[in-house]
Amino acid sequence: MDFIELASALERLVRLFRQLTTARDLSLTAAATLATLERDGPRRLTELAVQEGVTQPAMTQLVARLHEAGLVERAADPADGRVVRVGITEAGSEALAARRASRADRLTVLLSRLDDEDRAALAAAVPAIDALTEAVTVHRTGAPA
Amino acid sequence: MDFIELASALERLVRLFRQLTTARDLSLTAAATLATLERDGPRRLTELAVQEGVTQPAMTQLVARLHEAGLVERAADPADGRVVRVGITEAGSEALAARRASRADRLTVLLSRLDDEDRAALAAAVPAIDALTEAVTVHRTGAPA
DNA sequence: TATTGTTATACTCTATAACTATA
DNA sequence: TATAGTTATAGAGTATAACAATA
Numbered sequence: 515m516d517f518i519e520l521a522s523a524l525e526r527l528v529r530l531f532r533q534l535t536t537a538r539d540l541s542l543t544a545a546a547t548l549a550t551l552e553r554d555g556p557r558r559l560t561e562l563a564v565q566e567g568v569t570q571p572a573m574t575q576l577v578a579r580l581h582e583a584g585l586v587e588r589a590a591d592p593a594d595g596r597v598v599r600v601g602i603t604e605a606g607s608e609a610l611a612a613r614r615a616s617r618a619d620r621l622t623v624l625l626s627r628l629d630d631e632d633r634a635a636l637a638a639a640v641p642a643i644d645a646l647t648e649a650v651t652v653h654r655t656g657a658p659a
Numbered sequence: 660m661d662f663i664e665l666a667s668a669l670e671r672l673v674r675l676f677r678q679l680t681t682a683r684d685l686s687l688t689a690a691a692t693l694a695t696l697e698r699d700g701p702r703r704l705t706e707l708a709v710q711e712g713v714t715q716p717a718m719t720q721l722v723a724r725l726h727e728a729g730l731v732e733r734a735a736d737p738a739d740g741r742v743v744r745v746g747i748t749e750a751g752s753e754a755l756a757a758r759r760a761s762r763a764d765r766l767t768v769l770l771s772r773l774d775d776e777d778r779a780a781l782a783a784a785v786p787a788i789d790a791l792t793e794a795v796t797v798h799r800t801g802a803p804a
Numbered sequence: 805t806a807t808t809g810t811t812a813t814a815c816t817c818t819a820t821a822a823c824t825a826t827a
Numbered sequence: 828t829a830t831a832g833t834t835a836t837a838g839a840g841t842a843t844a845a846c847a848a849t850a
Binding site: 517518519520521522523524525526527528529530531532533542543545546549566567614615617618621622624625627628629631632633635636637638639640641642643644645646647649650 | 663669674676677687769781782789791795
């Protein structure tokens with residue numbers, strides 16, 4: 515397989531996707547963090563930083579912004595006074611759902627310009643993309659997501 | 660097709676790809692701009708801004724940074740004194756090649772963790788990804804890239 | 805007047821380093 | 828001492844608004 519070809523194709527895809535983002539959207543990391551919290555439940559701040567691949571100060575600040583916006587809640591850990599446990603709120607789940615729907619809409623517009631064969635090829639690649647991103651998460655965190 | 664599934668798979672891919680980027684790397688827009696200049700030859704600053712989907716001031720500043728780094732050259736247009744024509748330099752092409760190779764390397768490591776079926780599915784999706792990004796570019800610029 | 809590009813300014817997101825609080 | 832998290836500070840990259848130069 516020509517990895518340079520695949521790498522540039524993926525890179526173009528990433529740029530396209532990034533341009534789907536509008537100014538009011540949640541940032542990529544913000545959305546990914548909310549998605550993690552929704553899928554896996556409350557997590558410590560440090561765990562989130564590792565999971566999302568940002569530094570601890572960056573996660574502190576992201577969580578502060580999300581908290582300010584009412585999308586997450588922060589709770590003390592009764593067993594360890596240093597620990598902050600972060601959980602998604604109802605409003606956070608709603609924001610995530612709205613973002614997903616809106617991005618799916620925009621993606622639908624793009625996909626409508628493709629022929630059936632191309633659409634089928636993209637759909638067929640979804641499990642592989644999942645496996646790829648899963649492989650990285652496992653590698654980084656040392657445990658399945 | 661389930662567009663929300665595809666949209667989230669692409670979103671995870673975007674985050675994965677962003678994390679492939681190291682601090683010294685060219686930014687995504689910088690790399691895309693250099694790739695455009697290499698593929699299509701010198702272009703006006705405004706054309707580049709439209710092509711890459713950023714504002715004109717953002718492109719002015721990006722080109723300034725790239726120029727500072729010796730990766731592009733700026734030339735006046737003899738026919739129109741307002742116009743700046745931007746071209747890639749030898750050093751720019753080399754930087755682009757190095758980045759491609761390094762990202763392909765990192766991608767190769769990730770792909771090595773997948774099974775043959777997943778790798779084949781990704782390879783099969785490359786033409787569809789090309790078509791998708793092409794469709795967007797054509798739509799935005801009003802002409803084939 | 806319209807177009808091309810720049811400058812001024814501000815905001816988001818990120819990083820590293822220094823710090824506080826708890827274990 | 829080590830760990831969890833915060834605060835301080837700086838830099839990249841983006842946007843909008845106001846501007847200068849040329850057509």
